[in-house]
Amino acid sequence: xxxxxxSPSNKVTEKGKDVELRCDPISGHTALYWYxxxxxxxxxxxxxxxxxxxxxxxGLPSDRFSAERTGESVSTLTIQRTQQEDSAVYLCxxxxxxxxxxxxxxxxxxxxxxxxx
Amino acid sequence: xxxxxxxxxxxxxxxxENATMNCSYKTSINNLQWYRQNSGRGLVHxxxxxxxxxxxxxxxxxxxxxxxxxxxxxxxxxxxxxxxxSYFCATAAxxxxxxxxxxxxxxxxxx
Numbered sequence: 001x002x003x004x005x006x007s008p009s010n011k012v013t014e015k016g017k018d019v020e021l022r023c024d025p026i027s028g029h030t031a032l033y034w035y036x037x038x039x040x041x042x043x044x045x046x047x048x049x050x051x052x053x054x055x056x057x058x059g060l061p062s063d064r065f066s067a068e069r070t071g072e073s074v075s076t077l078t079i080q081r082t083q084q085e086d087s088a089v090y091l092c093x094x095x096x097x098x099x100x101x102x103x104x105x106x107x108x109x110x111x112x113x114x115x116x117x
Numbered sequence: 118x119x120x121x122x123x124x125x126x127x128x129x130x131x132x133x134e135n136a137t138m139n140c141s142y143k144t145s146i147n148n149l150q151w152y153r154q155n156s157g158r159g160l161v162h163x164x165x166x167x168x169x170x171x172x173x174x175x176x177x178x179x180x181x182x183x184x185x186x187x188x189x190x191x192x193x194x195x196x197x198x199x200x201x202x203s204y205f206c207a208t209a210a211x212x213x214x215x216x217x218x219x220x221x222x223x224x225x226x227x228x
Binding site for chain 2: 004031033035040041042043045048056059089091093104105106107108109110111
């Protein structure tokens with residue numbers, strides 16, 4: 001079956017513009033996660049969804065960042081008034097369900113590489 | 118903040134040799150996972166080890182977990198050029214769904 005897909009693969013934008021990043025999770029996966037990875041660093045957790053709800057938004061770096069999920073499927077991460085420090089790879093992952101007491105594997109998409117000039 | 122820290126930051130080995138990298142973490146965990154990332158793109162899940170497990174194997178991969186030392190190791194045996202990648206450990210805390218990633222170990226396998 002298809003894995004997690006993200007679009008666009010690459011995005012170059014000017015400082016101050018808004019961008020939307022899209023994630024299509026694996027069909028049937030109820031949990032969806034967004035991470036950010038700056039060059040040469042590990043992943044920073046941004047937000048996760050259980051179904052269409054986002055119980056924890058604490059990883060979002062500022063109020064310029066928002067995300068939504070519809071139909072327990074597609075998710076969109078929006079960054080308003082982009083800044084140069086927003087430049088990073090934005091990775092989306094999905095997992096079958098959340099709350100399994102022994103944890104579960106997250107399946108990652110290829111990421112969107114965002115460059116803010 | 119990142120919970121896991123990988124060591125070494127970079128590793129260069131000859132094809133056929135074994136590669137070992139370590140991960141240390143700070144808080145109690147539910148499980149620890151290792152991922153591989155090629156060319157700064159999507160991560161591929163390699164192996165998950167639960168907190169009550171001490172060792173796990175998957176093909177040429179061997180993972181150990183020592184919860185008393187809060188550390189894990191990933192061993193890649195008989196390395197191949199295709200193993201060239203960055204390797205990350207990720208931990209899931211006991212009461213948390215989130216994965217916390219380290220900064221990774223960059224492995225280069227020379228042909």
